[in-house]
Amino acid sequence: MKLVKCKNGHYYDEDKLLNCPQCAALTIGIEAETASGQYQSQLHTVPVSTRGIKIRHHKTVGWLVCLEGELSGESFPIRDTINHIGRDSHMDISLYCEKSVSREKHASIVYRPERNICILQVKGKENLTLVNGTPLKRERILHDRDIITLGDCHLLFVVLCDNRFSWPQNE
Numbered sequence: 001m002k003l004v005k006c007k008n009g010h011y012y013d014e015d016k017l018l019n020c021p022q023c024a025a026l027t028i029g030i031e032a033e034t035a036s037g038q039y040q041s042q043l044h045t046v047p048v049s050t051r052g053i054k055i056r057h058h059k060t061v062g063w064l065v066c067l068e069g070e071l072s073g074e075s076f077p078i079r080d081t082i083n084h085i086g087r088d089s090h091m092d093i094s095l096y097c098e099k100s101v102s103r104e105k106h107a108s109i110v111y112r113p114e115r116n117i118c119i120l121q122v123k124g125k126e127n128l129t130l131v132n133g134t135p136l137k138r139e140r141i142l143h144d145r146d147i148i149t150l151g152d153c154h155l156l157f158v159v160l161c162d163n164r165f166s167w168p169q170n171e
Helices: 021-027 036-043
Strands: 003-005 011-013 060-068 075-079 082-086 107-112 117-122 129-131 147-150 153-159
Touching: 060 107, 075 107, 117 129
Parallel strands: none
Antiparallel strands: 003 011, 060 075, 060 153, 082 107, 107 117, 129 147, 147 153
């Protein structure tokens, strides 16, 4: 998350939005929500053109599917950026009810478009992270169908972008 302050003193996440949602809402006479999480959720259901807000668009490059844990059966898109994984609601991949997962940045998955690979990174020694049953001490390139274990949560990594398919880099 990259918080920036607009010219009117509002804060917003520049990783997800190209301009201030409060200013855009105010310029067309729409009252901005006070809780930013609620406001950002509404942006996805309302056409952007009606609000005058440009949303930073990240393409899906793969998925995590929860095989074991409180979120068993749920899937989470991995975007062509840095994907922070944690229990908090503002994480890119929010495992919100997995109590054995750290609240903030238990791990991250970074997509490298020049090589069409995803890299799993751990954030500290206290966050036990396994890949295919082996503890991860450093970053590791993920392969299709790897099993990532964060605490008691087991996630299947599914690839979209690889040597067979990738999004054009100039978009």
